[in-house]
Amino acid sequence: MTDADGKTIAAGDSAHTGDKVTLTVPTSDKGYTATDPATGNKVTSITGTLDKDGKFVPDDGQVDPASVVYKGDKTPAVTEPTFNVPDSSTPTAGTLTDADGKTIAAGDSAHTGDKVTLTVPESKTGYTATDPATGNKVTSITGTLDKDGKFVPDNGQVDPASVVYKGDKTPAVTEPTFNVPDSSTPTAGTLTDADGKTIAAGDSAHTGDKVTLTVPESKTGYTATDPATGNKVTSITGTLDKDGKFVPDDGQVDPASVVYKGDKTPAVTEPTFNVPDSSTPTAGTLTDADGKTIAAGDSAHTGDKVILTLPAPNGYTPSDKNDATHTPVASITGTLDKDGNFVPDSDQPNPKDIVYNGNKVDPSSSTVSTNKGSQPINIPAGQVGTTSDPITLPKVAGYDPLTVVVDYTPDGPVIKNIDGSAVTDKEPAKYVGVKNPGTTIQVTNPDGTTSNITIPEGHYGDDPVTVTADDKPGYKAPSVVVTFGADGKPVFTDASDPTKEINPTDVLTYKRISSGSSNHVVVPDGVGTIEKKQQTVATFSDKPDVEVYALDDNNKMSVVNDRILPHQTNWMSDESITIDGVTYYRVATNEWAKADQVYAYDAGNFFIRTYDDSVKLLYAAEGNIVQNRSLARSSSWMSDRTAYIIDGQKYYRVATNEFVSAEDAYVYTPVKLNVRTTGGSYKNLYTAKGVQIQGRYINAHVALKVDSITYINGDKYYRVATNEFIKAEDVETY
Numbered sequence: 001m002t003d004a005d006g007k008t009i010a011a012g013d014s015a016h017t018g019d020k021v022t023l024t025v026p027t028s029d030k031g032y033t034a035t036d037p038a039t040g041n042k043v044t045s046i047t048g049t050l051d052k053d054g055k056f057v058p059d060d061g062q063v064d065p066a067s068v069v070y071k072g073d074k075t076p077a078v079t080e081p082t083f084n085v086p087d088s089s090t091p092t093a094g095t096l097t098d099a100d101g102k103t104i105a106a107g108d109s110a111h112t113g114d115k116v117t118l119t120v121p122e123s124k125t126g127y128t129a130t131d132p133a134t135g136n137k138v139t140s141i142t143g144t145l146d147k148d149g150k151f152v153p154d155n156g157q158v159d160p161a162s163v164v165y166k167g168d169k170t171p172a173v174t175e176p177t178f179n180v181p182d183s184s185t186p187t188a189g190t191l192t193d194a195d196g197k198t199i200a201a202g203d204s205a206h207t208g209d210k211v212t213l214t215v216p217e218s219k220t221g222y223t224a225t226d227p228a229t230g231n232k233v234t235s236i237t238g239t240l241d242k243d244g245k246f247v248p249d250d251g252q253v254d255p256a257s258v259v260y261k262g263d264k265t266p267a268v269t270e271p272t273f274n275v276p277d278s279s280t281p282t283a284g285t286l287t288d289a290d291g292k293t294i295a296a297g298d299s300a301h302t303g304d305k306v307i308l309t310l311p312a313p314n315g316y317t318p319s320d321k322n323d324a325t326h327t328p329v330a331s332i333t334g335t336l337d338k339d340g341n342f343v344p345d346s347d348q349p350n351p352k353d354i355v356y357n358g359n360k361v362d363p364s365s366s367t368v369s370t371n372k373g374s375q376p377i378n379i380p381a382g383q384v385g386t387t388s389d390p391i392t393l394p395k396v397a398g399y400d401p402l403t404v405v406v407d408y409t410p411d412g413p414v415i416k417n418i419d420g421s422a423v424t425d426k427e428p429a430k431y432v433g434v435k436n437p438g439t440t441i442q443v444t445n446p447d448g449t450t451s452n453i454t455i456p457e458g459h460y461g462d463d464p465v466t467v468t469a470d471d472k473p474g475y476k477a478p479s480v481v482v483t484f485g486a487d488g489k490p491v492f493t494d495a496s497d498p499t500k501e502i503n504p505t506d507v508l509t510y511k512r513i514s515s516g517s518s519n520h521v522v523v524p525d526g527v528g529t530i531e532k533k534q535q536t537v538a539t540f541s542d543k544p545d546v547e548v549y550a551l552d553d554n555n556k557m558s559v560v561n562d563r564i565l566p567h568q569t570n571w572m573s574d575e576s577i578t579i580d581g582v583t584y585y586r587v588a589t590n591e592w593a594k595a596d597q598v599y600a601y602d603a604g605n606f607f608i609r610t611y612d613d614s615v616k617l618l619y620a621a622e623g624n625i626v627q628n629r630s631l632a633r634s635s636s637w638m639s640d641r642t643a644y645i646i647d648g649q650k651y652y653r654v655a656t657n658e659f660v661s662a663e664d665a666y667v668y669t670p671v672k673l674n675v676r677t678t679g680g681s682y683k684n685l686y687t688a689k690g691v692q693i694q695g696r697y698i699n700a701h702v703a704l705k706v707d708s709i710t711y712i713n714g715d716k717y718y719r720v721a722t723n724e725f726i727k728a729e730d731v732e733t734y
Helices: none
Strands: 020-024 032-035 045-050 056-058 069-072 095-097 115-119 127-130 140-145 151-153 164-167 190-193 210-214 222-225 235-240 246-248 259-262 285-288 305-309 316-320 331-336 342-344 354-358 364-370 373-379 403-409 412-417 439-444 450-455 465-468 479-483 491-494 497-502 507-509 531-539 546-551 557-565 570-579 582-588 591-594 598-610 616-619 625-631 636-646 649-655 658-661 665-677 683-686 692-698 703-712 715-721 724-727 731-733
Touching: 020 056, 115 151, 210 246, 305 342, 364 412, 450 465, 450 479, 465 625, 531 582, 546 582, 557 582, 557 591, 598 649, 616 649, 625 658, 636 658, 665 715, 683 715, 692 724, 703 724
Parallel strands: 439 507
Antiparallel strands: 020 045, 032 069, 045 056, 095 115, 115 140, 127 164, 140 151, 190 210, 210 235, 222 259, 235 246, 285 305, 305 331, 316 354, 331 342, 364 373, 403 412, 439 450, 465 479, 479 491, 491 497, 531 570, 531 598, 546 557, 546 591, 570 582, 582 591, 598 636, 598 665, 616 625, 616 658, 636 649, 649 658, 665 703, 665 731, 683 692, 683 724, 703 715, 715 724
C-alpha cells in the first residue's frame, strides 16, 4: 500500500483512520492475471482508506481485494508430454483433454492453470505403462497447464517423464528353429536370459526380456552362417515379443535367414560298382552343380549337390535291385557328407543297391563250325551274361548227336562246347562218330600155332588204325587197316593191299620174305649193259650199311672189302647195270651198290597237303607200313624229296624215314593273296582233286583271301577255304 504521497506503508507501520491509500495488486509470473470477477477486468490497483483497525477499506466502485481472482493467461501452443513406447523407435505423445473432456490437440492454445487429463499411450506389443515408484499401471495423469502450455502433474500424480513401459508376461516362449542338415525336422535353438539361465520351450517370460539365442551346431560337417556376411553364427542376441517369440537386436542376423553351409571335406570318395566282366570294382563319375567332374581325391564341401554317373559297360544296364520293374538308372543325384562320401537324395536309389542286368538278346539264326562242316543253329532269346540251355545241332549220319551252348556276351552270342571251350573255325565243334566195339582177328603163326590181333574200339570218323601182328624173323607179319563204320561195325582191309577187304572171321597168315625186292630191275641173265642214268640215291635208315661192289673184266660183281655206303646217306649215281638179274647203281668209279639196298629220289623242298577224305598211311623207304603213325586229313607238311619206293610209285618224304603216297597228297605253294571274282556269272568251287562241289559257288565281284596255289590236272587253282578251290582264270588279284 502507498499513501497519498506515494509512500509505501509497510506492514506493521501505523497510520490514521481514514488515510487515503492505494493498494497495488500483486502480479503473477506464472501466467496468471488479477481480475475483478464481477467485471472480468484486469485489476492492477485498488483505492481506499484505512479503518480504525488499520485494515484496507476499498472505495465505492472499487473491487474488494478479497474477491480478486487470478485467471490464467492464454498460453502459447500446448505441448503434449511424450512416452518411450516400445512399439515405436521415436517418442509417442500422450493425449490431453480439458475439464469438459475435449481433446487439446498439439499446437492448440489454452490457459495457464487449465485442469487437464493426460491419457498415457498404450503399447500394442506387450508392454504396460508403469509408475516406477509404485509399480502400478498408469493409464492417465491429472494436472494443469503452465504458462508455456506444458503439462504439470497434480501432486500425488506420476511425472510423465518417469513413466516406464514394462514387459507383460508372455505366453509360452517359442524357441526359434533352424534347418540343421543333421535332421529331417527343424532343430530348436537354446534361449538364455540375462542371467544365463535357460528358458525352456513352454516357459513364460516378459515382453522385452533380453535373451541370447544359441544356434544349434551341426555334427555332420555344416557351419551356421549369416548369408549377408558369410560369417559363422554361434549365437544371436535379442528380446522376446508379447507372444513369447524371439526378436533379434539391430545388427543381429534373423534366425530364419541363417543357413548351414557345408564345411570343406577331405578327399572325395567316388562310389564303386560291381560291373560285370571286371575283376575289380569300377568307380562312378561325380559332377558338381556346374557339370564339372570331381575327381577322386579332390576336396569339396559338405552338402554340395552332385550327380553320380554310373559306369555303363557294353551289354549291361544298371538298375535298382529293389525296383521290380528294373527301370534303368543312368545317374543318381545326391550330396557329399563331411567325409567326402556320396549320399543319395531321399528319392534316389542307394549305389550299394545298383545291380547290372544283362540286356535282352533277340533270337537269331547262325551257323556253327564243326568237324562235319558248317551246321545251322537257331539261337534262342537270352540275356547278356547268361548261358543258354544245351542246343542240339542237326543230326549227321554215323555220328552221335552234338550239343553246344551259347554264351550271351556284350559283343553278341558266342557258341561254345558243353565243356565251355569256344567253337571256332580252327577249333570246330566235334561230332563223335558211332562207337565201334573192339574185337580180335585170328592169325596163323609160321609154326602152325594161332594167335590174335587185338582190334581197338573206336568211333566212326576216327582216323583208320593200322594193326600188325608180332614180327617173326624171315616173315612179313600180316597188317590190318581198321576203318570205323557208321553202322558201329569196323571195316578191315589188308594194309599191303587196301583194295582187299578182310572179314573178321578170316584167319590171317605170315608171308615168307623172298630175297628179291620190288625195287629190282629184272633182266635176262647174261652180260650186263650199262645205262646212263643221272639220279640221287639214298641208303635206308633202318637197315645196315650197304656193301660196295666192283665190276671185273668178266662182267661179274665182287664185294669191295674196304668200302661201304653208311646207312641213311645220300649219293649221286650216273649209271645203272643189271647182272645176273640184279640191278646196280654206280656211285663212284667202278663202285656199285645194289638197287634193292638203296632207293632213288629227287631232292627239293616243297609243301604238301593231304586230301581230306581220310587219314593217310606212312611208309618206310623199305616199303613197309610205319606202325602207329599216319597223317591227319587236310594236314600240311614240308617235304624235301620225291622218292619212288614201292612198285616205282611216287612218294613224298615228310620225316627221316616216313613217306606218304603222292596219291594221298598234293603239292601246293603257300601265299597270302587278295583276289576278286571276275564279272559275269557265279564261279564254281572245286575240291583238291578237281571235283566240282555241288551247291557251292561264289558270286561275281566278291573279294576273297587265298592261302595256297596248286595245280590240278595242269590247271592253276587258288584255295579259298579248307577244301574249296577256285580256278585262277575266274579271279583277278588286287
